[in-house]
Amino acid sequence: MAKMIINGHEIEAKAGATVLEEARKLNIDIPTLCYHKDLSSFGACRLCTVEVKIKGKWQLAASCQTEAAAGMEVRTDTDNVRESRKLAASLLYFRYPQTAVVRDMAAKLGVDVQAAADSRDCILCGLCTRTCHEIVGVDALKFKDRGLARDVEEPKIEFTPSTCIGCGSCAFVCPTGFVRMEAGDGKRIIWDKVFKMASCSACGRYFAPVEQLEFISRTTGVPVSQLMTCVSCR
Amino acid sequence: MNTVAFSSWNGKIVDNRTSGNGAGKTKKPAEGSCPVSLDGRSYDALMGWNGLVVVDPKTDVVALTLAYIEEARKLSCGECSVCMIGIDRVRDILQGLSAGKGSSQDITEIEDIVKGVMANSKCNFGRASALTPVLDSVKYFQDSFLEAGKTATAKKGAEKNFQSAVTAPCMKACPATLDIPGYIELIRNNKFKESLELVRERCILPGVIGRACTHPCESACVRKDMDGSLAIRLLKRAAADQDLQGGSALSVPKEEKKEKIAVIGAGPAGLAAAYHLRLLGYGVTIFEALPKGGGMAAVGIPDYRLPKDILNHEIDLIKRMGVDIRYSSKVDALNAADFQKQGYAAVFTAIGAHVGTKIGCKGEEIASDDVVQGADFLWGLSLGKKTKPVDRVVIIGGGNVALDCARNCLRLGFKSVEIVYRRSRVEMPGSKEEIEEALHEGVKLTYLTAPVGIVRKAGKVAAIECIKMKLGEPDESGRKRPIPVKGSEFSLKTDMVIAATGQKPDLGLLTGKDKGTLTTAWGTIKVDPVSYSTATARIFAGGDCVSGPATLIEALNMGNKAAKSIDSYLQGKTFVDELSFEGIDVDRQRDMGFVPPAKSEEVKFLDVAERLKGFAEVEGGFNADAAMKEAQRCLRCYRLMVWQ
Numbered sequence: 065m066a067k068m069i070i071n072g073h074e075i076e077a078k079a080g081a082t083v084l085e086e087a088r089k090l091n092i093d094i095p096t097l098c099y100h101k102d103l104s105s106f107g108a109c110r111l112c113t114v115e116v117k118i119k120g121k122w123q124l125a126a127s128c129q130t131e132a133a134a135g136m137e138v139r140t141d142t143d144n145v146r147e148s149r150k151l152a153a154s155l156l157y158f159r160y161p162q163t164a165v166v167r168d169m170a171a172k173l174g175v176d177v178q179a180a181a182d183s184r185d186c187i188l189c190g191l192c193t194r195t196c197h198e199i200v201g202v203d204a205l206k207f208k209d210r211g212l213a214r215d216v217e218e219p220k221i222e223f224t225p226s227t228c229i230g231c232g233s234c235a236f237v238c239p240t241g242f243v244r245m246e247a248g249d250g251k252r253i254i255w256d257k258v259f260k261m262a263s264c265s266a267c268g269r270y271f272a273p274v275e276q277l278e279f280i281s282r283t284t285g286v287p288v289s290q291l292m293t294c295v296s297c298r
Numbered sequence: 299m300n301t302v303a304f305s306s307w308n309g310k311i312v313d314n315r316t317s318g319n320g321a322g323k324t325k326k327p328a329e330g331s332c333p334v335s336l337d338g339r340s341y342d343a344l345m346g347w348n349g350l351v352v353v354d355p356k357t358d359v360v361a362l363t364l365a366y367i368e369e370a371r372k373l374s375c376g377e378c379s380v381c382m383i384g385i386d387r388v389r390d391i392l393q394g395l396s397a398g399k400g401s402s403q404d405i406t407e408i409e410d411i412v413k414g415v416m417a418n419s420k421c422n423f424g425r426a427s428a429l430t431p432v433l434d435s436v437k438y439f440q441d442s443f444l445e446a447g448k449t450a451t452a453k454k455g456a457e458k459n460f461q462s463a464v465t466a467p468c469m470k471a472c473p474a475t476l477d478i479p480g481y482i483e484l485i486r487n488n489k490f491k492e493s494l495e496l497v498r499e500r501c502i503l504p505g506v507i508g509r510a511c512t513h514p515c516e517s518a519c520v521r522k523d524m525d526g527s528l529a530i531r532l533l534k535r536a537a538a539d540q541d542l543q544g545g546s547a548l549s550v551p552k553e554e555k556k557e558k559i560a561v562i563g564a565g566p567a568g569l570a571a572a573y574h575l576r577l578l579g580y581g582v583t584i585f586e587a588l589p590k591g592g593g594m595a596a597v598g599i600p601d602y603r604l605p606k607d608i609l610n611h612e613i614d615l616i617k618r619m620g621v622d623i624r625y626s627s628k629v630d631a632l633n634a635a636d637f638q639k640q641g642y643a644a645v646f647t648a649i650g651a652h653v654g655t656k657i658g659c660k661g662e663e664i665a666s667d668d669v670v671q672g673a674d675f676l677w678g679l680s681l682g683k684k685t686k687p688v689d690r691v692v693i694i695g696g697g698n699v700a701l702d703c704a705r706n707c708l709r710l711g712f713k714s715v716e717i718v719y720r721r722s723r724v725e726m727p728g729s730k731e732e733i734e735e736a737l738h739e740g741v742k743l744t745y746l747t748a749p750v751g752i753v754r755k756a757g758k759v760a761a762i763e764c765i766k767m768k769l770g771e772p773d774e775s776g777r778k779r780p781i782p783v784k785g786s787e788f789s790l791k792t793d794m795v796i797a798a799t800g801q802k803p804d805l806g807l808l809t810g811k812d813k814g815t816l817t818t819a820w821g822t823i824k825v826d827p828v829s830y831s832t833a834t835a836r837i838f839a840g841g842d843c844v845s846g847p848a849t850l851i852e853a854l855n856m857g858n859k860a861a862k863s864i865d866s867y868l869q870g871k872t873f874v875d876e877l878s879f880e881g882i883d884v885d886r887q888r889d890m891g892f893v894p895p896a897k898s899e900e901v902k903f904l905d906v907a908e909r910l911k912g913f914a915e916v917e918g919g920f921n922a923d924a925a926m927k928e929a930q931r932c933l934r935c936y937r938l939m940v941w942q
Contacts, residue, residue: 107378107420108377108378108379108420109378109379110378110379110380110418110419110420111379113418116892118892123891123892124417124418124891124892125892125894126420126894129894129896130892130894131894131895133895147414148414148417148418151380151410151411151414151418152379152380152414152418155379155380155383155384155387155411155414156379156383158383158386158387159383159386188376188377190377193487197488203488206487206488206489207377207487209375209480209483209484209487209489209492210372210373210374210375210376211372211373211375211477211479211480211483211936212372212373212464212477212479212480212936213477213480214480218376219375219376219377219382
């Protein structure tokens with residue numbers, strides 16, 4: 065436990081908790097687009113910015129990446145914080161003017177948002193790559209790295225079909241609808257890869273991609289034959 | 299440089315222009331306040347992470363700014379919301395201004411974006427370099443930007459000949475200028491294979507260097523004084539270790555060239571040169587005097603720091619790309635004409651520095667088994683020579699060779715191992731970790747003591763006479779000079795003495811006039827410091843035989859450079875080295891902002907009792923998850939510079 069101050073309230077922060085988590089416990093609204101409580105923090109959207117007092121000087125900090133510490137002083141609602149969030153939101157809006165989640169966020173943070181057709185862009189929040197690595201453990205999604213002497217025009221997420229098991233977690237976690245999952249005819253299509261669905265040995269309903277069941281079998285040692293029954297029939 | 303028209307370097311405004319914002323405020327820049335020249339070459343104007351410098355007042359600052367932004371865009375990773383999108387937005391506005399569609403409102407918007415990017419970017423490229431100097435150009439050259447449309451400067455900008463270079467505090471500190479933020483970022487994104495490929499472009503022995511490097515990069519790491527440097531060396535090792543499971547191959551040459559090149563010595567310099575020359579398509583033959591490859595990595599660095607299967611694997615990969623390594627093939631005479639007759643278009647000499655220098659004390663001249671050279675001791679050990687442990691050994695010297703000898707002696711079963719060094723611990727050239735581990739394992743370190751004479755009884759070493767030293771004024775090496783304290787002589791009982799005070803190359807292979815023209819006053823091979831060519835045509839040299847005993851990575855870098863230089867020579871081109879950033883303070887940046895503390899990942903070390911049982915590797919490495927976590931701590935401090 066660490067005693068700290070957020071917006072004048074003295075609180076007891078949990079060991080290892082982030083400033084974002086502690087602030088939300090106080091029902092302080094902190095906007096985020098790349099944060100998920102079950103994933104490691106990524107610090108990409110720059111919307112959760114707060115001010116932290118460091119050596120007597122207020123400094124901007126990404127609250128999702130800043131661990132709560134004893135004696136820390138935090139402000140979440142100053143002009144500086146608001147302007148900083150608004151700038152980040154306006155830049156996201158500049159890049160993705162048709163993506164609903166970005167438009168809503170920008171409008172909320174005071175950016176002048178114009179009417180536009182709907183589009184579902186990848187905003188590089190990294191929720192899918194982290195889910196694929198940390199939760200699913202297959203690493204089918206990775207950032208394509210740009211940088212020195214690497215000739216990559218635009219940043220994007222790379223998909224490796226050979227390791228994808230079609231679990232659909234990325235589609236579930238994607239905030240913009242960029243990752244699409246389509247189903248039908250005993251098939252599931254995700255990131256343009258077609259998966260054969262397994263049908264339940266009891267009720268016959270298609271319930272999971274065969275590759276996902278094979279993956280579960282490999283990692284748990286349970287034979288695939290024992291995994292061929294859906295959750296409702298088990 | 300006597301004067302500049304304008305400089306905002308390090309945030310210090312110097313404005314000698316007769317018009318424009320802030321004109322005539324300050325005169326001439328204070329010495330060292332901005333880059334004076336770029337590796338000796340003058341420039342008209344430059345933009346870098348720390349500001350804008352205009353020497354020639356006729357410089358088109360708008361075009362320079364646009365060129366800078368283009369280069370910055372290439373470096374931005376694009377993962378956070380502000381940096382890359384901010385760059386794109388500023389570029390759009392500037393292009394609008396250049397097309398004559400702009401107002402002072404646009405200048406204000408640019409300033410807001412730049413300040414926001416500097417304050418809120420995720421990484422230190424965004425905070426320090428991405429747009430920082432653009433703030434100065436739009437502020438102090440506002441008129442040029444507002445009038446840019448009339449002169450159609452943007453179109454001209456594309457035709458101007460701008461040059462650019464990238465560094466980082468860690469990259470500048472690295473002797474081989476590895477793209478450290480680059481390979482760390484690839485690890486962070488779980489791309490170990492690509493990371494290793496990037497490392498290999500400048501370091502063909504990643505597993506070796508990832509273990510045995512003295513890592514000056516870590517001392518330069520921006521996080522050093524916050525919550526500790528990144529474990530850069532161990533991240534490189536992690537990339538190499540991950541590959542041991544998958545087993546990648548090195549790239550093959552795109553085309554074969556007709557020329558063959560001889561390399562003398564299969565140490566880090568020779569192997570690096572061979573790899574790069576082979577990759578360029580040359581036929582390469584390495585002549586190695588020893589029965590195995592690796593040079594000092596093989597016969598210097600002990601197994602407990604560098605398991606030899608790691609080294610052998612990396613040498614194997616080089617062999618598999620078609621480099622012919624001939625072991626136990628000592629070259630006795632370096633004769634350019636002979637090599638040419640054998641069909642070699644050039645020779646790269648990288649014979650190392652394996653001859654121990656004398657300590658300069660009485661009794662040393664008598665040849666005996668119990669007074670040995672440190673280099674010979676390590677060499678013998680790694681080539682399988684049996685060494686019978688004695689009770690007491692005294693090792694003279696303060697470098698890594700002395701420490702390696704001492705730690706080996708403990709493992710061989712010597713009861714008392716003592717290092718005698720003439721200066722104090724601060725001045726010891728051995729690496730900090732090595733000193734700490736040696737003490738931890740039970741090596742005794744005696745400082746401010748120098749040997750005077752070796753005492754023998756019945757032909758066997760019985761003691762070493764020593765004298766106490768005190769430190770005086772710094773000498774030419776910058777370290778305090780040790781001065782003997784009169785009357786402080788004392789005797790140290792010992793059964794064996796290992797002399798590890800220095801090494802020099804064996805230049806016995808130089809023949810005829812080369813003996814004189816190719817040798818320096820320090821007994822090393824004389825080369826051109828940029829091209830590594832010697833006074834004799836077709837003969838190049840690098841590594842320890844040129845620099846004297848240095849680090850593996852320094853030798854490796856000379857091999858990298860020499861390969862490019864030899865290629866230029868054979869293709870009839872002039873070799874131009876990349877910008878060194880020498881004399882430019884790359885550590886300084888305008889504002890760091892707040893960096894959330896993040897603790898470094900830890901690695902396990904073998905228990906001392908386990909260590910002393912044999913030669914098992916002492917330091918553990920990162921597994922993939924730990925490496926990815928550690929990689930997340932990298933602040934990505936790329937510094938960009940564009941000039942004309």
